Amino acid sequence: MHIDDAILPLRIRGLSYRPNGRAVLAGLELELGIEGITLVLGANGSGKTMLLRAICGLIEPSAGRIEWGPAGEGGRPRAGVMMLFQHPMMLRSSVLDNVALGLRPLGVPAPERRRRAMAMLERIGLADRAGDSARQLSGGEQQRLALARAWLTGPRLLLLDEPTASLDPSATAEVERIVREIRTDGTRIVMVTHNLGQATRLGDDVIFMAAGRVCEHTPVQRFFSRPQSEEARLFIQGELPWHMRF
Amino acid sequence: MSAFAATFTDAVSLLVTFDHRVAEIVGLSLRVSGAAVVLGALIGLPLGACLAVARFPGKSVLTVLVNGLMGLPSVVVGVVVYLFLSRSGPLGEFGLLYTPPAMVVAQTLLVVPLMAAIARQVVDDAWQRYEEELRMLRFSWWRSVTTLLHDCRHSLLVALLAGLGRAMSEVGAVMIVGGNIDRATRVMTTAIALETSKGDLALAIALGIVLIFLILALNALAFGLRHWAIRRFG
Ligand SMILES: Nc1ncnc2c1ncn2[C@@H]1O[C@H](COP(=O)(O)OP(=O)(O)OP(=O)(O)O)[C@@H](O)[C@H]1O
Ligand SMILES: [Mg+2]
Numbered sequence: 001m002h003i004d005d006a007i008l009p010l011r012i013r014g015l016s017y018r019p020n021g022r023a024v025l026a027g028l029e030l031e032l033g034i035e036g037i038t039l040v041l042g043a044n045g046s047g048k049t050m051l052l053r054a055i056c057g058l059i060e061p062s063a064g065r066i067e068w069g070p071a072g073e074g075g076r077p078r079a080g081v082m083m084l085f086q087h088p089m090m091l092r093s094s095v096l097d098n099v100a101l102g103l104r105p106l107g108v109p110a111p112e113r114r115r116r117a118m119a120m121l122e123r124i125g126l127a128d129r130a131g132d133s134a135r136q137l138s139g140g141e142q143q144r145l146a147l148a149r150a151w152l153t154g155p156r157l158l159l160l161d162e163p164t165a166s167l168d169p170s171a172t173a174e175v176e177r178i179v180r181e182i183r184t185d186g187t188r189i190v191m192v193t194h195n196l197g198q199a200t201r202l203g204d205d206v207i208f209m210a211a212g213r214v215c216e217h218t219p220v221q222r223f224f225s226r227p228q229s230e231e232a233r234l235f236i237q238g239e240l241p242w243h244m245r246f
Numbered sequence: 247m248s249a250f251a252a253t254f255t256d257a258v259s260l261l262v263t264f265d266h267r268v269a270e271i272v273g274l275s276l277r278v279s280g281a282a283v284v285l286g287a288l289i290g291l292p293l294g295a296c297l298a299v300a301r302f303p304g305k306s307v308l309t310v311l312v313n314g315l316m317g318l319p320s321v322v323v324g325v326v327v328y329l330f331l332s333r334s335g336p337l338g339e340f341g342l343l344y345t346p347p348a349m350v351v352a353q354t355l356l357v358v359p360l361m362a363a364i365a366r367q368v369v370d371d372a373w374q375r376y377e378e379e380l381r382m383l384r385f386s387w388w389r390s391v392t393t394l395l396h397d398c399r400h401s402l403l404v405a406l407l408a409g410l411g412r413a414m415s416e417v418g419a420v421m422i423v424g425g426n427i428d429r430a431t432r433v434m435t436t437a438i439a440l441e442t443s444k445g446d447l448a449l450a451i452a453l454g455i456v457l458i459f460l461i462l463a464l465n466a467l468a469f470g471l472r473h474w475a476i477r478r479f480g
Binding site for chain 1: 375376378379380381382383384385386389393396397399400475478479480
């Protein structure tokens with residue numbers, strides 16, 4: 001199912017991004033192992049979304065490099081990396097067509113695309129909405145649709161940007177269930193969230209970002225019980241002052 | 247007053263009796279402008295979408311050019327096409343001047359910039375929003391173009407109807423390259439101009455009523471289509 005298994009582990013070395021002089025990513029260092037769910041925490045503007053965009057090659061870093069796989073190959077990410085945006089694209093067509101979208105560039109023939117997309121909809125509980133217009137789904141249903149679309153392409157590494165940001169508790173639980181299932185399927189997951197409870201429920205490890213750097217990268221339990229940095233401690237208590245955020 | 251009323255009554259009777267002259271002229275108008283819009287859409291819509299999605303040097307120059315050409319005076323297009331199609335022109339050997347195909351060519355040239363400009367605008371808006379996600383899904387730029395054209399199909403159909411309106415109500419280009427020949431290249435606008443100058447106001451008014459009715463109908467169709475699309479697809 002997986003297109004390319006050799007992109008993990010992933011090492012990011014000295015990654016910087018300065019679009020207008022200001023460092024949005026400032027010499028970021030990070031290692032991602034071959035499995036698990038990593039939660040990314042950090043204040044608004046600390047560079048979480050930028051990190052995900054850099055990993056999937058949507059921005060050109062000003063300095064540093066990303067090394068893919070055991071051989072540490074550089075360059076652009078290959079197939080197998082997929083990112084879920086906070087406001088996912090919903091084309092003016094059916095739910096089924098929107099889910100099947102990612103299979104088109106892979107050269108999967110149309111009937112097969114529909115069959116696989118339908119099976120995916122069954123899995124995420126949207127099968128009865130297959131023929132509806134995707135734009136008329138609720139926010140939570142759209143998030144699930146986008147998750148299904150990304151999952152269907154069989155990514156090795158899936159980057160999720162606040163997939164539960166505007167969802168109610170049961171929709172959140174539903175998305176979390178799907179995320180766990182995708183992980184069990186063998187996909188490495190990196191997920192940005194502002195929900196600390198979610199981090200403890202889902203995460204194997206936590207990346208805490210501040211000012212465009214990875215401030216801490218530790219197992220979840222340790223992060224909450226014994227945060228290493230002053231920033232992280234204040235962040236967990238909800239008291240991170242403005243001057244320490246960017 | 248009574249002369250005016252009489253003319254108007256004559257015009258209406260031409261319409262209700264389905265006068266064959268009126269029918270012939272309206273039919274040719276619809277065929278010529280319809281063909282021009284179909285050709286114009288086939289060229290203009292992909293052109294506009296490519297202009298929105300592709301990256302190449304000179305892109306902004308071309309964009310300004312296309313937008314500017316939208317307001318092209320139809321007589322100018324008429325003269326240019328005339329020069330190309332006239333006996334001594336580069337395409338003179340085909341003998342197209344003063345035939346309906348010549349009128350289709352001229353109107354196509356008028357409609358292409360309109361279609362391209364609208365398509366560029368509509369597709370560009372969608373591209374701004376979806377570019378990263380389409381790249382993420384590994385859509386080639388051409389696949390992105392076709393996907394976005396399909397996604398914007400309702401707005402573009404409205405553009406098509408606008409193009410048909412522009413083509414049907416245009417007079418300068420068809421007059422010059424068609425020559426307004428009776429039963430051959432006479433369309434609504436050229437007939438209205440001629441009949442008015444000849445003093446046959448009844449026919450001119452009858453054709454004017456048909457033209458206005460068609461334009462209104464196109465607009466109503468466009469309006470209905472938009473609402474349907476919004477309700478159906480959000
Ligand atoms: N194109 C850009 N040019 C310049 N600065 C940018 C650009 N895009 C984002 N930034 C800046 O980069 C910083 C990091 O943005 P990013 O979106 O990664 O934050 P984030 O951690 O995801 O925040 P949030 O929790 O609010 O989503 C912000 O201060 C933002 O203003
Ligand atoms: Mg963000």
